[in-house]
Amino acid sequence: MKAIPVIAIFDVGKTNKKLFLFDENYKIVFERSARFTETVDEDGDPCENLESLRLSVFDSLREVFRNPAFEIKSINFATYGASFVYIDEAGNPLAPLYNYLKAYPEELTEQFYNTYGGKDTFSNLTASPVLGSLNSGMQLYRIKYQNPELFKRIKYALHLPQYLSYLISGEVYSDLTSIGCHTNLWDFTKNTYHEWVKKEGIFDKLAPIVPSNSVLTAAFPGSNYGVGAGFHDSSAALVPYLVNFHEPFILLSTGTWCISLNPFNSSPLTKEELENDCLCYLQYEGKPVKASRLFSGYEHEQQVKRIAAHFGTDIITYRSVPYDSRIIDELAHKTQTDITSFGERNLSDFASDIEAYHQLVLDLVNQQYIATNRVLKGTPVKRIFVDGGFSKNSIFMNLLALAFPELEVFAAFMAQATAVGAALAIHKSWNTKPLPNDIIELKYYSVVQHQN
CATH class of the missing domain: 3.30.420.40 (ATPase, nucleotide binding domain)
Known part of the structure; x- marks a missing residue:
């Protein structure tokens, strides 16, 4: 029996982590679901178990690669937003995947907005309501001022979809659907990063931007499948409507x-x-x-x-x-x-x-x-x-x-x-x-x- 050509999609929510295989008619031909027990960061706040997630991605892929019924042509990722993975020169995570609901220090909030034009003006430019850790750029700002040693060691801060893509492609990139979602990073009036990103040395920690429909090559020798750059889930859910209507x-x-x-x-x-x-x-x-x-x-x-x-x-x-x-x-x-x-x-x-x-x-x-x-x-x-x-x-x-x-x-x-x-x-x-x-x-x- 000839193997069915499929795409593998990892859909990673806060609670459920799913792997789907779609055939060329966009019918689900395989599905696997996992849930992980949360771990805690250095402050005792709950956060995603990044190592469990990483191992689950590889275990799931091994399972479907071994299955003769399917031929995987491409892999892509859609995950919840406002979450960075901080990696070193070797690509290893340096810190927990901090929860976007983690309380944000009030004094840092005041310091930031007082430096960069006030809450109203800044929020308007970046289309980002003041949301603390939900503004993912503020997580990097916190690390810079509260943990400068960690900040120095960070080679790249990758939003979660791009980190998962990196695991398979070995290439580091940023994607607009993650950057553009209430991160405090993007100036919507200039269509580029806000000036604070360069002034605070954050820009050097961000990978080059690629279009969201980019396809990379897999890092493993002999692989002949493509790897998507990854998607913020809210933007991914809009794509079928933009394609159809x-x-x-x-x-x-x-x-x-x-x-x-x-x-x-x-x-x-x-x-x-x-x-x-x-x-x-x-x-x-x-x-x-x-x-x-x-x-x-x-x-x-x-x-x-x-x-x-x-x-x-x-x-x-x-x-x-x-x-x-x-x-x-x-x-x-x-x-x-x-x-x-x-x-x-x-x-x-x-x-x-x-x-x-x-x-x-x-x-x-x-x-x-x-x-x-x-x-x-x-x-x-x-x-x-x-x-x-x-x-x-x-x-x-x-x-x-x-x-x-x-x-x-x-x-x-x-x-x-x-x-x-x-x-x-x-x-x-x-x-x-x-x-x-x-x-x-x-x-x-x-x-x-x-x-x-």
């Missing part, structure tokens, strides 16, 4: 966070947008993507627990509640419109748990309307694609269609969008077929005619 759109990616990504809005962030959790990404072709974030998935989860406890029901009940336009009409007449957060509402005001649940989703959609509009206004966008958890929620989808009657609203279904995006970006390196145009399944939500 050319009319301007917004992707509303829903999970714990609901992120509105507008690849057709490259206007500079305003002070008000930054204060309301807007930021910019750089997509794989190097163009800015304006985005706004809401913590809606988390809020939904907490409030569903509150509803279930109050009405004595099971939270599973709310996984598939059908949309009822009559309930929405009734709520419009009777509920307080000055309350924007469902957490402020008194559950005794609702006749049933289903009525309360409709109000919860209505409140979330009202907040979503404001957040999405921040990146929508002034752009030619005609469509919203919703993927992730809320795309399967008929109340959310119907109310979103009502909130944006001038736009076409679609639920988008695609298995493993992040991994598929990392594969699509280097399509030519491994796939003999044309780019696919049928990997995203869409369900259209029209403005529902309300009953009188």
Whole structure:
């Protein structure tokens, strides 16, 4: 039997680490999942077990290379962002993979922003809200001032996707999708590194930038497969939509966070947008993507627990509640419109748990309307694609269609969008077929005619 040509994609999240093999039709033909126990850094703060991750990459690859059913043509990586691996001259890690949630020293924050123009001005130039360790450039700044000996020994600081790529290719590179994601490193007004990066000696620790669709050669003798430079996961998930749809759109990616990504809005962030959790990404072709974030998935989860406890029901009940336009009409007449957060509402005001649940989703959609509009206004966008958890929620989808009657609203279904995006970006390196145009399944939500 002839071996199937495939691409191997490592999709590394904070919790789950997955390896997928895709065939030339972008069908998953192999999948392996791993979870590692976190370790701690020198301060006792939890962090990724970098050595376990490194060994897992090699173990997984050995397994699939030994399998005669597959012929690996290329390998690529998509991982969570805001995480650096610091390596020495020999390529060995010098420090833990510090957690992006690690508390950041207040005095260093003040020192940094006072030196470089103040929080508002600096955040505007770098499209990076003040987020402490989540601004990965600030991790290097901290090391320079708190651990100068370590700073001297660092040959390269590689974002996690590029470190994993380095393990296989032996080549060190930086990638715009990682650099451009709230790192404090990139000046979006000049389309280059911010001046502080050179002034503080950080530039010398950063590897040369390559395009995100670059393909490197593997370091192992006799290897005939390509290695992608690696992707920041949020940018990878956008790639299938950019490949499949050319009319301007917004992707509303829903999970714990609901992120509105507008690849057709490259206007500079305003002070008000930054204060309301807007930021910019750089997509794989190097163009800015304006985005706004809401913590809606988390809020939904907490409030569903509150509803279930109050009405004595099971939270599973709310996984598939059908949309009822009559309930929405009734709520419009009777509920307080000055309350924007469902957490402020008194559950005794609702006749049933289903009525309360409709109000919860209505409140979330009202907040979503404001957040999405921040990146929508002034752009030619005609469509919203919703993927992730809320795309399967008929109340959310119907109310979103009502909130944006001038736009076409679609639920988008695609298995493993992040991994598929990392594969699509280097399509030519491994796939003999044309780019696919049928990997995203869409369900259209029209403005529902309300009953009188």
